[in-house]
Amino acid sequence: MVDHELQREQEYVGTLYARLDALKREAELQLDAVRLLDVGGNHQGRSERDTFARIYEDRIVQLREVDERLAFGRLELEPNDEDGDDVLRYIGRIGLRDKDLQPILLDWRVPQASAFYQATAATPLGARARRHLLSKGRSVIRIEDEIFDATLLESDTTELQGEGALLAALTAQRTGRMSDIVATIQAEQDRIIRSDLGGVLVVQGGPGTGKTAVALHRAAYLLYSHRDRLKNSGVLIVGPSRSFLQYIEAVLPSLGETGVVLASVGQLYPGVEATREDSPAVAALKGKAFMAGLIARAVKSRQRVPAEPQVLDVNGDRLTLDPQLIQNAMNRAREGGKPYNEARVTFVKNALGALSREWLAQLKSNGNSMDESDLPMLREDLRSAEDVRVALNTAWLPLTPQKLLQDLYARPQWLAELTPRWTAEQRALLRRSRDAEFTIADIPLLDEAAEHLGEYNLVDAAQKREQKQQRKRDIENAEAAIQNMDVKGQVNAKDLADNFAELGDRATTAERAALDRTWTYGHVVVDEAQELSPMQWKLLLRRGPLRSFTIVGDIAQVASAAASSSWLTALDPLLAGSAEAERWRLEELTVNYRTPSQIAASAESMAVAHGLPVTPSRAVRASEWPIEVLTDAVEAVRRERDLDAGGTLAVIVPETGIDELGARLAEEFGSAVGLGAQGLTRDIALLSPQEAKGLEFDSVIVVDPAGIVAASERGAGALYVAMTRATQRLYLVADGDLPAGITLG
Numbered sequence: 001m002v003d004h005e006l007q008r009e010q011e012y013v014g015t016l017y018a019r020l021d022a023l024k025r026e027a028e029l030q031l032d033a034v035r036l037l038d039v040g041g042n043h044q045g046r047s048e049r050d051t052f053a054r055i056y057e058d059r060i061v062q063l064r065e066v067d068e069r070l071a072f073g074r075l076e077l078e079p080n081d082e083d084g085d086d087v088l089r090y091i092g093r094i095g096l097r098d099k100d101l102q103p104i105l106l107d108w109r110v111p112q113a114s115a116f117y118q119a120t121a122a123t124p125l126g127a128r129a130r131r132h133l134l135s136k137g138r139s140v141i142r143i144e145d146e147i148f149d150a151t152l153l154e155s156d157t158t159e160l161q162g163e164g165a166l167l168a169a170l171t172a173q174r175t176g177r178m179s180d181i182v183a184t185i186q187a188e189q190d191r192i193i194r195s196d197l198g199g200v201l202v203v204q205g206g207p208g209t210g211k212t213a214v215a216l217h218r219a220a221y222l223l224y225s226h227r228d229r230l231k232n233s234g235v236l237i238v239g240p241s242r243s244f245l246q247y248i249e250a251v252l253p254s255l256g257e258t259g260v261v262l263a264s265v266g267q268l269y270p271g272v273e274a275t276r277e278d279s280p281a282v283a284a285l286k287g288k289a290f291m292a293g294l295i296a297r298a299v300k301s302r303q304r305v306p307a308e309p310q311v312l313d314v315n316g317d318r319l320t321l322d323p324q325l326i327q328n329a330m331n332r333a334r335e336g337g338k339p340y341n342e343a344r345v346t347f348v349k350n351a352l353g354a355l356s357r358e359w360l361a362q363l364k365s366n367g368n369s370m371d372e373s374d375l376p377m378l379r380e381d382l383r384s385a386e387d388v389r390v391a392l393n394t395a396w397l398p399l400t401p402q403k404l405l406q407d408l409y410a411r412p413q414w415l416a417e418l419t420p421r422w423t424a425e426q427r428a429l430l431r432r433s434r435d436a437e438f439t440i441a442d443i444p445l446l447d448e449a450a451e452h453l454g455e456y457n458l459v460d461a462a463q464k465r466e467q468k469q470q471r472k473r474d475i476e477n478a479e480a481a482i483q484n485m486d487v488k489g490q491v492n493a494k495d496l497a498d499n500f501a502e503l504g505d506r507a508t509t510a511e512r513a514a515l516d517r518t519w520t521y522g523h524v525v526v527d528e529a530q531e532l533s534p535m536q537w538k539l540l541l542r543r544g545p546l547r548s549f550t551i552v553g554d555i556a557q558v559a560s561a562a563a564s565s566s567w568l569t570a571l572d573p574l575l576a577g578s579a580e581a582e583r584w585r586l587e588e589l590t591v592n593y594r595t596p597s598q599i600a601a602s603a604e605s606m607a608v609a610h611g612l613p614v615t616p617s618r619a620v621r622a623s624e625w626p627i628e629v630l631t632d633a634v635e636a637v638r639r640e641r642d643l644d645a646g647g648t649l650a651v652i653v654p655e656t657g658i659d660e661l662g663a664r665l666a667e668e669f670g671s672a673v674g675l676g677a678q679g680l681t682r683d684i685a686l687l688s689p690q691e692a693k694g695l696e697f698d699s700v701i702v703v704d705p706a707g708i709v710a711a712s713e714r715g716a717g718a719l720y721v722a723m724t725r726a727t728q729r730l731y732l733v734a735d736g737d738l739p740a741g742i743t744l745g
């Protein structure tokens, strides 16, 4: 019976692959035809041809991407027609229609597919049964059926959908890259993935409950279901570190989506890539909301009216610059409400105008026969006079955000003037040399400064305006091209115009967005959101002013001193004063898919013993390996490698111990060891608890757990993160007592 069914499924899946191959061939032929088009020598024609070629190339890539597990599920619906035939609906990575345009495979994101993820015996949603198809390459190797029969409800002890397929996915060895979970999304996850686009959705869940997976699938779902709204504005996904982004970067392309910008919190200010962390106390101070006020005061204080009149030498003439003239020019420039650098242009214009009139009066009273018509010439003389330049720059210097922040940190006197109510210790925390690298906590401060300063380079600003005009023209050209090439309905003008864009041939929405600080995204997804400081939230609000956000995290995993300890306070900078403050939705995930039960229980009881607000979750499986305690890290690595179990291994150690342990491990295991993001592609990844956030490994060695707890005020959160990275085995390396609450199962 099962063999027969397997064969039947194999045949059906065979027809799906045949259709997929036919579509691929069709796209290849279209590509060949476009390449052969004779467009003559004109540039516009060539650019259009290349653009169409690219569209077909992308289509071919997309069809190739979905080859693996093309179809993974089948729903059997209650018969709805008179002859009582079964109604079968196949679910897969993309939607396919046969030659007669009848649907033969449903994209997992369409509304009709949601019953596949949500139906249960208690609420069958019109379905009689669900079948998971497990395949290898193009062959179906196993099928797994669930019958939605309410009479069997008593014995239905599990709420998991497709348990066999799920457990097969969960126990598979890790590769260092996250993979999609599209075939085994669980009902509570599916509801979150398909939740409405608008407003702020917060997803709270303990470690390993699939928050990251859900956030990524939600991004793919939203891009698919709201393509019109999101195609041109894009989706921003923010994660804690570069290693985390490297870990998740393959998931969305495997779901056929590329229209997203992935950024770590250190990459949110275009042009600066910060990877360094400040000490917890410094990061906490830089993250405080009042830093915005400091930046605003700092910018304002760079406009200075001189205390005394100054005598300027202009082409041998001596001119007196009165402080009042500067003050008047400043007042008028500020009236426009423009940012600092842009208002400065008005200031210079006004100051030069007033000064040229004074000079004219002075020249006339000295007997020169000049009149109003000479004013432009006098203004130009003033503009190029060294003394005038110095005087006006001293009053109002053009500034970059970088320069402003460097000055603020390197000039204690100035900082003291700006912060009369701070303590000397607080000020000392910001002190550092002008050439020190920017840190992750500096990113929102740079962004805040950029808001006040505006464009530094006004030529750039003009160029941006011109680019916007150019885009308008591109869209018009694209519309004409679509007419000419007779491909109406196959592409839209905006897509085509994207490809004409100035930023290089392949500048997609995502690429343009990533380079533009003032870009506003249609939706923003924030992972490990519990870590963000008020200043980081402020920056994110600028990137997503519509407040369409998916925020996932675990408030118990807070490890950074800059973060809040409840969602309500954490979200205040994002929601305060908006209607969303009343409306934000909270969803919880309750099943732990990653960590075996004994490791989860030990980490949870440690967290509770340290007063962390853990969200209890239920682990879906146990591990055959007990937690081991050893006294030496190198010995632990050796022990793990001797098991010859394969898979990935992480050694998590307090930040301060990384160098020393790195040297010892390198001596023993050579190039098998990698630090940080690099470690994800090596046999042994050496990470700080911060770098380990969001990642997972078959085996984890936590070195000096007590040291991790003691390292900061939020140390217990950091240890909670470290212990819950393991999918199979956990070792603790300690030569003294273990932190309170740890149980060894």
Ligand SMILES: Nc1ncnc2c1ncn2[C@@H]1O[C@H](COP(=O)(O)OP(=O)(O)OP(=O)(O)O)[C@@H](O)[C@H]1O
Pocket (backbone or CB within 6 Å): 166, 169, 170, 178, 179, 181, 184, 185, 186, 189, 205, 206, 207, 208, 209, 210, 211, 212, 213, 214, 554, 593, 594, 693, 694, 695, 696, 724
């Ligand atoms: N429905 C599912 N089917 C298969 N695998 C799943 C499912 N849900 C989650 N997983 C797997 O469980 C693991 C943990 O998921 P994920 O990293 O998204 O959890 P998380 O809640 O973000 O964890 P943390 O807060 O600890 O970083 C991943 O390997 C993920 O692929």
